[in-house]
Each structure stands twice: as structure tokens, then as C-alpha cells.
Amino acid sequence: MSDAGEPSPAGRRVLAYTVLGCLLGAGLAVFAATRTWAVEVAARPAPLPATRTVHSGADLLPWLPALALVGLAGAGAVLGTRGLGRRLVGGLLAAVGAGVAIGGAYGGFGTDQGDIRLTWPLLCVLGGLLTMVAGGVTTARGAAWPVMGARYERAPRRSEPEPNPVADESRLDGRRTRAAWDALDRGEDPTVG
Numbered sequence: 001m002s003d004a005g006e007p008s009p010a011g012r013r014v015l016a017y018t019v020l021g022c023l024l025g026a027g028l029a030v031f032a033a034t035r036t037w038a039v040e041v042a043a044r045p046a047p048l049p050a051t052r053t054v055h056s057g058a059d060l061l062p063w064l065p066a067l068a069l070v071g072l073a074g075a076g077a078v079l080g081t082r083g084l085g086r087r088l089v090g091g092l093l094a095a096v097g098a099g100v101a102i103g104g105a106y107g108g109f110g111t112d113q114g115d116i117r118l119t120w121p122l123l124c125v126l127g128g129l130l131t132m133v134a135g136g137v138t139t140a141r142g143a144a145w146p147v148m149g150a151r152y153e154r155a156p157r158r159s160e161p162e163p164n165p166v167a168d169e170s171r172l173d174g175r176r177t178r179a180a181w182d183a184l185d186r187g188e189d190p191t192v193g
Contacts, residue, residue, distance in 0.1 A: 011144060021130050022138075025126070026074070026131050028130070029065075032104070032124040038060065039115050040054075071097060074135070080148065086142040100128030
């Protein structure tokens with residue numbers, strides 16, 4: 001933060017790169033998890049052709065795309081939180097990224113589902129690592145990053161009475177119009193008076 005209380009341009013840049021890295025990593029993992037990872041070929045008797053069973057990453061590890069979607073949602077949560085909450089989101093993103101990377105590695109190298117295509121599991125590992133790094137950077141530096149402005153927060157209710165809109169005939173605004181509709185709802189004629 002600078003002396004005037006404004007976030008530094010470097011802080012904004014790191015926040016933007018971190019959120020983009022998280023989006024890229026989690027999106028890559030979701031995409032890679034839905035591609036064909038393995039093709040299982042089963043031989044049949046002579047006149048019949050062999051059967052091919054195609055397995056996507058989601059077939060082999062059903063929790064993997066869901067975990068990557070949590071990473072996508074976490075990128076938005078980094079923008080919407082501040083302070084300790086943002087650091088906790090960063091820790092969650094680091095754990096999610098580690099889980100996606102481990103799942104991709106296991107799906108590519110630890111399963112025995114026939115002919116494994118390593119491209120998609122490796123891209124899933126890469127996406128998990130990007131998400132994990134983004135979460136780690138958020139945990140380490142997120143408390144100093146800029147936050148959303150006060151315009152996104154709910155305004156407190158005023159305790160002062162609302163002015164009488166019927167008394168000010170020279171101005172037609174939303175309050176006067178609302179008062180007229182409220183009078184009609186009560187069964188009163190707002191034009192009499």
C-alpha cells in the first residue's frame with residue numbers, strides 16, 4: 001500500500017497474475033480431466049472384432065473434475081475476500097492444486113487401464129501445480145493485496161425519517177413515485193389531497 005492508502009500497482013499486478021494463474025491452472029485441469037486418458041482393448045473370439053473401452057480422467061477419478069472446479073471458484077473467492085479470509089482461501093487453493101496434481105499423476109502412472117495417453121494426465125498435473133502455486137502466493141502475500149471497494153458492501157440502514165414526497169410537488173423522483181404506488185396498494189387515491 002502506498003502512503004495515501006491506495007494499493008500499489010505492483011500489488012494489483014501480482015493479484016491479477018495470481019488470479020489468472022489460478023483460472024488457467026484450474027481450467028486446464030477441468031479440460032484435461034474430461035479428455036480420453038485410456039483406451040482398454042479386449043480381445044474377443046475370431047470372427048468378432050476387439051472391443052475398445054474409452055476412459056476419460058473423470059471416469060478414472062470421478063472427484064478430479066469437481067476438485068478442479070473448486071479451484072475455479074477459488075479464483076473468484078480470492079477477489080472477494082480480504083485479510084485472513086483471503087489467506088485461508090489461498091491455503092485451500094494450494095491444497096486443491098496439490099490434490100489435482102496428485103490425481104493427474106496417479107491417473108497417468110498409477111492406474112492399469114490399458115493404453116494410457118500421458119498428454120492429458122500431464123496437463124492435469126500442470127494445471128494442479130499452477131493452482132497450487134497461485135494458492136501459495138495468495139497465502140503468503142494476499143493480505144497486502146487490494147480489496148474490493150466499499151461500493152460492493154451493503155450500505156447500513158439510515159435511522160432518519162424519510163422525507164414526505166407528497167409535500168415536494170416540484171420534483172418527481174423515485175421516492176415520490178414509490179409513495180404513490182404504496183398509497184394505491186393501501187387503497188387510497190394519491191391524486192386527492
